[in-house]
Amino acid sequence: MPRAVREQQMLDAAVRTFARRGYRNASMDDIAEQAGVSKPLVYLYLHSKDELFAACIRREAASLVAAIRAAVEHDAPADRRLWSGLHGFFAHTAEHPDGWVLLHVQARTHGGPFALEVVAMRAEIVEFVTQALTAAARENARCGSARGTGRITGGEASGLAYALVGAAESLAEWAGDPAGGGPSAEEAAATLMNFAWTGLGSLMRGERWSSGEHTPA
Template identity: 75%
Template structure:
């Protein structure tokens, strides 16, 4: 009996079998995986702790023991997915490449991650934002970090175009900040579209190329000092 138990990954103690304990960190990740899936697909209100426990393959009391409440589980899921997205974008950037390659690789990393983790993206961009504070603040903090990172990339592009000068052709800090916010907002919208492949949404690479072409062409004009004057509409 013990020999058969060992073949199934169980320990034998005094002629009886006992399942090996799963490390707490592994169990918590299983619960978070289940939580992300349930919250993203069913919404916060409709996702029950019973469903999450079943998806994770654990008992409901164990979920409460580890993560205490539905609210804390929801927060933990948001924080994990936000950190993973920021890490993916930063890791994707080709640090020593020209400015356009850095921006392209960052966009590619963003769209690749959201395509590979659709439940995580849906949790961040839809469920957390519509649930109110403090969940929306968690997403806002993630977004601010990505915006700041994009500002650095745009600033690097400006310096590269100006031959290393601190400022390029009058590209003000407010313009850099505005461009970063616009680029991140556009990426978020495109990620939603790309995630809906049934409706003809593009692949991650196609989405990145679309935004890169739109953004880089416009940014290139700004860096050359070519601006669209509002007075033309008068």
């Protein structure tokens, strides 16, 4: 079997084992057994438990980002582009639940350089969403708004992107259990769009919430 194929089998087995048992409880013996290879072969290919864990995180992070980018309908209106990216996110996390647990739970729990790998992935997704929101605001401004300028500042776009990504992460567990009554990827994406896009539409029309308008008498 080619080395690259064998290595992917080992990584598949490692992702399952780390996600289900946690980093500390997972053993190289478990991973070798899952992969159907000897433990010395795992060490030969991936050197150590730390390096194996890091390789799993990098692979799953790259796969998630690629899935989101591939799902985006680049020629569609701004709301459809955002929805399609969210759909790609929820579809991928539902199809790869062990990979999502590895990224969202295990890497963060174990901390150190592993958590930094996830931070870098999240920053890339946030930047992607920030660009999408900025583009949506520009489209709205070009179309003309009856009440507002349709502009979102750079800081606002970044903050909104962080909020949207955080909400998507929170919904992923719910959307990842269709057998337990969870929604499909389409439904999860629509739920988040219903929550977020309506508010974004008002913001782009120049309708801003102000604490002064809601101060109790």
